[in-house]
Each structure stands twice: as structure tokens, then as C-alpha cells.
Amino acid sequence: MSISPQLLQVFSLMQFAIPFLSLFFARKSKAIALFHVGSTLTIFLVLFFLKSDVVVSAVFGGWTKYNGIQIKLNVESVYFILSSSIVFISVLLYSESKKYDDKFFFLLELVYGTLLNLFISNDLFNIYVCLELISLISYLLISSKLRNRQIWASLKYMILSAVGFNFYLLGIAIIYRTQGTLNIDLLLSSGKINDMALIFILTAFLIKSGAFMFSMWLPSAHSESEIPVSAILSAVIVKAGIFCLIRTKFMFEHSFLREYILVIGVVSLFAGIVLALLQKDIKLILAFSTMSQVGYILTGLYAGALEYAFCHALFKSSLFLTMGLLYDKFKTRNLEKIYSSDRRIHFSVLILFSISFLSIMGIPFLAGFAEKKLIFDNLPYYFKYISIAAAFGTVAYLGRIFIVILSKTSFKGFEKADTLKYISISIPSFFIILTGVKNTLNITPSFFEAGYFLILIPAGLFLGLIAIKKLPGFFPSSLFNISNIVKIYVLVIAFFVAVYRLM
């Protein structure tokens, strides 16, 4: 089985054509969106199981790759397309049961099409255009209900990513001057790339990808937007930045920046955990959890990031949608108020939550275990202790939500109207178990690695239990001020430039 370059070009253009179909047939926009995502998911699942090491590239308009726009489908693209398709199909089913208008579905589908185009683009400028389009649509999606806080979160995101894109343009201008091309295949063989350009490009990608200090727009955008949008933001749109880092990782490989990516990853890992432990808003806990998980992905950028990003998309979308079920029942996002409420939820919420909760911790036979092992095996030995410390934190902040759900569970009260929501959440859960079983059988973990969670779960739950009745609810808003964040960018860039000059 092979894919011809022409087919890839048609695939790329279809991603913009199909969403606009739903503009003309506005009544059918949900059906068109489901068909679009579902057919793409089916095609790529078949492709993944038949031939996972596929490489196809094509250049638009009969040009050569020296002066045309090249697109390329390879393993990275297949992983990201699969994860975003799974997330989108579950989010579409979830929002079907909510009353969103046709415009919302059109925007969802357009952002999906653009994401697929980003995942096959092989050109630094094409990446810029796709990322900008994704950002523009996500500003609209975040503020889809036009609530005050949504507008503010969206504007903040807009200004910060505009600054980031300006840095990115500076970086690619330098690359175009020194290497004479922006094509990633040609850059791979064109020798060492200017470090100044790499500093700018790395800053821009980190702003998009949710790392601590760079992506301070993330908590407010994730927590204020609607539940389906939060799921997409955390599972897919943050991954767009990660994908760009993975596509261009060869540029940082022999540069001094490689060590700093590791440092930023570790800082992000722990800062996310500390900030998540201090929250009482369930969506803010998950937003900071995204920040800390991005830390894992950044530390494993050269081994395991691809696989872990796939798993993170699955369990984080599932977690956010489960929080939607909680919010529908208790009408509040405050963990203390949920704990003191006298309502009850059906135990299937607990099951769905625990699948993704166990998966994020890295339990064998669930997605995340084999991938975490892959990341840690390729890092310095002391990193193992860091990772165990981080695992305690992860269990502690999510364990609080787990305990609250456990205390509210009953076997009665299943609402038939919610069936579609349960089905939509069980789609990522199904893939979590599937990939988990498939990947765990392929590796041989040591005794400690397979059993560390036996100590981890009780200890982490105990840590989480300590402060369940009185949570601080600490939100350092001065850290999330636009001016202060841009100051941080300037300081980080100045720091990198200083390191580069001194070396």
C-alpha cells in the first residue's frame, strides 16, 4: 500500500474545503464535522496499523522543493493526526449534547482542518501560517460565549502569542538570510544554524506549547473557556506548539539550547505541580496539570515526546470532559463546594475519571506507562528521582479530585440524557486502554518500575487528603499580567543571548 503525492495534496486542500461546505449547509454542519473527523480517523487508523513508518512528501504547483511549498506525511504526523482525531470526535459528540450553535461547529471543524495541515507541513513559513490560523480560531473559540472573563483570557492570549509570532518571524528571517531556505528537509542538510535564530524560534514555540514562564496565558484560557474548548486547547492546540518543536528538534540538537530545553522542562514540571496543588478550581487544577505534563514532554523531546504527547492528548481531553460532567451536576467548579454539596453522581463518572487518572500516573497496561519509561531511560540517571518526586505531586493534586468524586458516588441516578456524554468520554478511555496494553506488552519493565505505584498511590492520596477541606485557592495574578510576561520573554531572550555570547 502506498500513498501518492497527489493524494497528499488533495488531502491537504480538502481540509479547508470540507469546513466551508458546512457554511453552505449550515443545518448539516454537525453531521459534516462528524463525517470529516470520523473518516480521517478511520483512514489514519488503517494506515497506522498497516504501515506506521510511512513517508510521503509532495510539493504544490509543480515546483521543486527549493522554491515551492513542501508537505510531508511521516510518523510524527500520523501520531498527531490520530490523537487530534480521537480528541475531536469525542469533543464533537460531547458538544452535540450541549446547545452550541452551528458557528461553533464550523470553527471546531476549521481548527481541525488547519491542525491537520500543520501536522503535514514541512516548511518553516507554512508552520507559521498554520499556527497563526489555529491561534486566530482558538481566540474565537475561547470567547465563544462572550463572557467577561473569556474575553479577557482571549485578549491576553492574543497579545502574548502576537509577541511570540513576531519573535518567530525574526528567527526565520535570520535563517533565510544564512541558509537561503526555509524548507525543513533542506535545513536538515544545510549545516549549523545561527544560534540567535534558534533562540527566537525556541521562544516562539515555547510560548505556543504551554511551558512555564512562557505560556502564562494558559491557565486563564483553559479555565475560563467552555468545557469542549478547554479539552481541545489542552489536548490539541497546545500540542501544535509541541509538534513544531518535534519537527524542528534537529535544529536544537547540536546547539547549547538543548540543555536549556531540559531545564525549562523540569522547571515547568514542578511549577505546574506546585501551582496545581494550590488551586481549588477543578479546571485550574487541570490547566496547571497541562503545564506540568508539557514539562515531561519537553524533557523527553529527543526520545519519547512524540509518544507521550499522544497519550497526554487522550487522558487530558478525557479529564476535562469528565470535569464537564461534574460541573453539570454540581453547578460549581469549586472543589470545596463540591465536597460539601449533598448531591450525588453516578459511579460511571468515577470509572471514567479513574481510567484517565491512573493513566496520567503511569500505571502499567494504560497509556503513559511505556512512554514515561521511554523518556526516563534516555535521560541522566538522577532524573529518575526527579520523576518519582513529580509523580507524587501528580497523584496529590488529582487525588483530591478523585477523593471528592469517590465521596459523592452513588449507584443510582443515571440520567438518560447524559448517555451521549458518557459515550464521548469513553472514546479516549478506550484508546487509553488499547495503546496502553499494546505498548506495555512490548517492553520489559524492571520490578521497581512496574510496582512503584503501589507506594505512590497511597502516599499521594494521603498528601492530597491533607488539605481537602481548606484549600488556599492561590492564583498569582501578577505573574499572569501581560506586561510582566513580556518582561519575562525579554529577560529569557537576553539570558540566552548572554550565554551564547559568553560561550
Next chain:
Amino acid sequence: MNFDQNMVMGIFIFCVIFSGLFGIITQKNLIKKLLMLGVMNTGVIGFFIFSVMGDSAIPPIITEENMLNAALNLSDPLPQALVITSVVIGFATQSLSLVFVMLISKRFHSIDEDKVEILVERERENVD
């Protein structure tokens, strides 16, 4: 020290980018912040053009006089295609963010960054 045209141009573009960045940091008024973002974007586009501009290159337009001149020092035509795209995207972002600032000024009766942040914070605490 020889101040040639390129060097003056480079210093000028650096000043434009830096003043834009400085404005984004120091201005608390959201409209002024967005204007400074526009200034920075202009500087970046200028840098894009400047960085690929060869020494004493002429615009890449083939006319009847220079058609047969093989030794012509034409500048690279690709960057302007890239820059036009980023100008359009910059325009879209700018107009969308102005719409949002308009909504903010309607709802909060202020476009001062710190005041809006405090109001949003208060709203968050009241709801939870």
C-alpha cells in the same frame, strides 16, 4: 567608522522593534499596547526585508532595458511573498484584538490593563 546605508537601516530597524517591545511592556492602556504591537510587527517586517536585501540590489522587476543583462544584481523576490502573508495575518490579529478591546471597554468601563485584571479577579472570586 563607516556609516553606510545598510548599517543605518539596520540600527533604525532595531530601534523600531525595540521601541515596540518597550511599549508593550510599559503601556498600561490596552489600545496603546496594541499600537505598540503594530509598531513591533512593522519593525519585524522591515527586518525581514532588510535581512535578505543584497548590497546595491535592485528590485526584481525585469524591464525591456535590463532583460538581456545577465549580470544584474536582483534582490530575492521570495521574502516579499512571505511578508505579504504576515502583513495580512497581522492585520487580522490587530482587528480582532481591537474588537475584543471594544467589548472590554463596554463591559468594564476601563481599558487599563491593571484595572481590568483586578475587576476580572474580583468577578472570579465572587462566582466561586
